[in-house]
Amino acid sequence: MISDIDLKKDSCKANTNRRKRFIMFTVILLLVIVYSTFWYIMAERVQERVSANLQSSHQHDGTEAHCENLHKTGYPLRIAIACDTLTWSRPLLGINFTSNLFVAGAPVYAPHWISLDITAPVTLELPGFNRLQGQWESMRIEADFDNRRLDNIALAIDQLQISDATVADPEKPVTADFIRLDADNRNDALNIRLSFDKLLLPLFLKGQSREMPAMDGVVELTLDNAASFYIPADGPLLNRIRGHSGKLSKVTFNMKSGGRLTVSGPFSVSRDGILSGQFTVAVGDSSAMMRTIRNLFPEQSNNLETMFFALNSMPKNEKGELQLVFNVLEGKVRMGFIRLGKIPSLGQDQ
Numbered sequence: 001m002i003s004d005i006d007l008k009k010d011s012c013k014a015n016t017n018r019r020k021r022f023i024m025f026t027v028i029l030l031l032v033i034v035y036s037t038f039w040y041i042m043a044e045r046v047q048e049r050v051s052a053n054l055q056s057s058h059q060h061d062g063t064e065a066h067c068e069n070l071h072k073t074g075y076p077l078r079i080a081i082a083c084d085t086l087t088w089s090r091p092l093l094g095i096n097f098t099s100n101l102f103v104a105g106a107p108v109y110a111p112h113w114i115s116l117d118i119t120a121p122v123t124l125e126l127p128g129f130n131r132l133q134g135q136w137e138s139m140r141i142e143a144d145f146d147n148r149r150l151d152n153i154a155l156a157i158d159q160l161q162i163s164d165a166t167v168a169d170p171e172k173p174v175t176a177d178f179i180r181l182d183a184d185n186r187n188d189a190l191n192i193r194l195s196f197d198k199l200l201l202p203l204f205l206k207g208q209s210r211e212m213p214a215m216d217g218v219v220e221l222t223l224d225n226a227a228s229f230y231i232p233a234d235g236p237l238l239n240r241i242r243g244h245s246g247k248l249s250k251v252t253f254n255m256k257s258g259g260r261l262t263v264s265g266p267f268s269v270s271r272d273g274i275l276s277g278q279f280t281v282a283v284g285d286s287s288a289m290m291r292t293i294r295n296l297f298p299e300q301s302n303n304l305e306t307m308f309f310a311l312n313s314m315p316k317n318e319k320g321e322l323q324l325v326f327n328v329l330e331g332k333v334r335m336g337f338i339r340l341g342k343i344p345s346l347g348q349d350q
Helices: 004-061 237-241 286-296 298-311
Strands: 064-068 071-073 078-083 085-090 095-099 102-107 113-118 122-125 132-135 138-144 152-164 174-186 189-199 202-205 208-211 215-224 245-255 260-269 275-284 322-329 332-335 338-342
Touching (some): 004 078, 245 286, 275 286
Antiparallel strands (some): 064 085, 078 102, 095 122, 102 113, 113 138, 122 132, 138 152, 152 174, 174 189, 202 208, 260 275, 275 322, 332 338
16 A cells, blocks of 8 residues: 555655746746847847938938838847838939848847848849849848958849840740859958859840750859959949959859850959950860750851861860860950950940
């Protein structure tokens, strides 16, 4: 038989366990309340700062920004601010951007790592271009502002489609299954890596649109003096490459219809935007590449066959790929002793 002493021991043990569970539950509840209060206060401060910046932005440089239904989001691990729709423009420069849900935030444990989630459709107006419309499944831009300076940036887009918004039924949009861009600073150099899957670009020649073959590709580029590249400036982004030198570590285009192009080599751009450099172009599976180009330019079929026949006698690299070397001196392009024309200056003069 169970004695009264044993029953009392079991009862005391049960009461002790209940007290422990109650204390643990109370501690967890208090921690949740304290953390939630901290999150709300911090998110409220961020929201107030963003709201003040939006209201005063037009007073500094003519920027106009409108956020519909500015609100906090991201609980519990992120502090983020969202707009149901966002409009941002600089009328003096002819720039206008509009998107659906726009979310900017950062992890609570890493506030320097800022991310932007942009919901399509998006419209963009730039000087000299028709109004563009972008569609995608998801777009995220992430940037690392450690030590209060931009160290890394990453862009990822799924199922991209860009078309002319001024046309009711655009014929040839730019499409891609996936695009990824990464940039970072190491040893005062800007390192850029762009990759894409099934990129489809329209080609317009003499008023005719032709369908380029879909391609996968990788672009790896290094620019010196990264700090000056990030300095804000008016004019097109391409202007910032002026006065820089760098290297194309690897540029590869794999055509889905057959053939591959790889470009590499050092280069420099003068303050006036004039390009100089030496570029090595390797053609993988030249017969398939010829078929791809011939399908794109059927009217040049005979000339292309003659050209590729001559090119096949050129030197090949260790992979057996046809290899061509182009020398560019102050914009003038030569292949060996053959002059191929001149490359216009990069960017635009102010």
